[in-house]
Amino acid sequence: MSVDKNNAREQILEKQRKHLWPNHILYYSDPLPLERGEDMYVWDVEGKKYLDFFAGILTTSVGHNNPTVKKHINDQVDKLLHTSTLYPNETHVALAEQMAEITPEGLDTFYFGATGTDADETAVVMAQVKTGNTEVIALRHGYSGKSQMAMSLTGQSAWRMGPVHIGYIRHAMTPYCYRCPLKMTYPSCGVACVEDVKDVIETMTSGRIAAFIAEPIQGVGGFITLPPEWLQAAVEIAREYEGLVIIDEVQTGFGRTGEHWWGHEHAGISPDIVTMAKGIANGMPLSAVATTQEVAGSAVGKGLTISTFGGNPVSCAAAIGTLSEMKSKWGPDHSSEMGAILRTGLETLQDKYPVIGDVRGRGLMQGVELVSDRTGKEPTSLAANAMLNSTREIGLLIGKGGLYGNVLRIAPPLTANEAHIEEALEKLDYAFAQVQELI
Ligand SMILES: Cc1ncc(COP(=O)(O)O)c(C=O)c1O
Incomplete structure (x- = not known):
């Protein structure tokens, strides 16, 4: 009505x-x-x-009601609304192929889901499967979504409804330079706070982590912008302790931060897994996890995966339209x-x-x-x-x-x-x- x-x-x-x-x-x-x-x-x-x-x-x-995106959506609606991931479909694989043209080198295989929460949660599980480790280092002031794991990854009390905390997730200091957790001044501080990533791993975990997850600019956290050298050092520390590097590009992806397609590229780092959502399909529900063939392959034989709405053809069609607009104009x-x-x-x-x-x-x-x-x-x-x-x-x-x-x-x-x-x-x-x- x-x-x-x-x-x-x-x-x-x-x-x-x-x-x-x-x-x-x-x-x-x-x-x-x-x-x-x-x-x-x-x-x-x-x-x-x-x-x-x-x-x-x-x-x-690419703007409200973008005509190109609308055309891709309408053409797909006329053909097929839904398949589930049980059946391959042309739009799903075409999107993966086109995404691989802009994702960081080597990250050319995808899982498509419906929300950013889904993407972050899937990325962490993949890192756990690949490394055989469990613990995860997230950042204070970060935001990952609304599932129990995503709320636990989130580093802001207001977004953690109820008595939520998965114990294998630990939070390191974030380089919030305007309100430095060490009361120092950037850049003369030499990004000293990155040492906290090491301290947290050594004092609060088994010393073998599955992943380190970070947003290049913490979105919900108030656009806290991680200094490139901080991110470079954090990545090195994470790898020293066996962790895969997950970069959450849910807000920063698709050219939003300028110069590069991905926010982490300002730091010149090479993540193992990148998550994305929001701007990917101009408002249609879609998210993606991009990783290497090696990481994706590590899950084979370890359990089954299915998603009813993951890679929905209409959402994928919207993403293809969105990508074509971004690649050609925006x-x-x-x-x-x-x-x-x-x-x-x-x-x-x-x-x-x-x-x-x-x-x-x-x-x-x-x-x-x-x-x-x-x-x-x-x-x-x-x-x-x-x-x-x-x-x-x-x-x-x-x-x-x-x-x-x-x-x-x-x-x-x-x-x-x-x-x-x-x-x-x-x-x-x-x-x-x-x-x-x-x-
Ligand atoms: C950085 C980041 N990751 C994950 C999410 C969760 O995305 P969704 O709301 O689509 O589940 C958000 C949502 O704001 C986000 O900003």
Whole structure:
């Protein structure tokens, strides 16, 4: 049953309250039901237009309702909706072949699932199977999803519902340079905190780990950007203790961070397994685990794997359309170019508004950490919430995150051009002027 157009908003919210779990977090104290989208813009049910600088959590990578993606989806819908992984199908294997053209060298074999949670969990199991070890090193402030293992991998209390913790997962310090866990200053610190990875392995595990897992930029954690030399050193430590290196590119993948297809390439490291989801199929549910033939092959004979929805042909068709758009128009170079303009604009706002403590990120993934005073760096979630409300009022959607809920996450579809960025910066300027008054 559709809703009555006259008071669609109230009806949707009423049904949401009545029939959807109340622990679904909703943005805004007065939630925002959306109705349609086109490229960089979405419209709410009352017809108000918004410039989308959060892309459905970095997911509508090539723009809302992208015509090429839609055509791939529609053509597939006309042919076949579902197979399960029991039956090979052309779209599934075609996507794998096309993905292998952009995944890091050697990582040319794939498992396709439906969510990022599924991908991270599968990656860890593969590392356990391959190494014969069990323990896993994850990072504080990281986020991996909503299954029990993924919540255990996650390094933020707010996202670990219930008494969750799988004991074989341990968390090392993250190089959160703006709030250095060692109270040192980057780069003169020489990334000293990486030694914690070693300490955690030596003091909290058997000394033989299955995997080390990290996001090159911690997304939900507030766009904490791992210094390349930290990641290089952490990878060396993990390998010293037998661990495979899993890089979670769920937010950072597909050129978002600019210059490269994958966020970890800024550090020049070679992971054993890469997980991806979100932007892969422009919003259709799909995730992937990419690894080597050797790692994938190690699971043969150790147990069976099946996925009902994994590699769903419609989602795979959407991913093929998305990839073709990225490869031809909206690749890493475009993200670098647009990201540089966005970054300069945000730094200009930082000069103007003391509430902005830090601006960080890469490409079209920029975080703005808000503080009530720059010296004490007291986090202010109040300012972040006020920024979300204020930007929404004037037709701009942005995200937030971070352990303290005080980091604005700015990550538009990769189709953003200069005019979109200018429009977003003007709106942010207006909102910051209002919010600075509150602090
Ligand atoms: C880095 C990262 N990994 C994994 C996940 C889990 O993905 P999903 O919500 O699709 O299960 C997320 C979701 O935000 C994420 O940001």
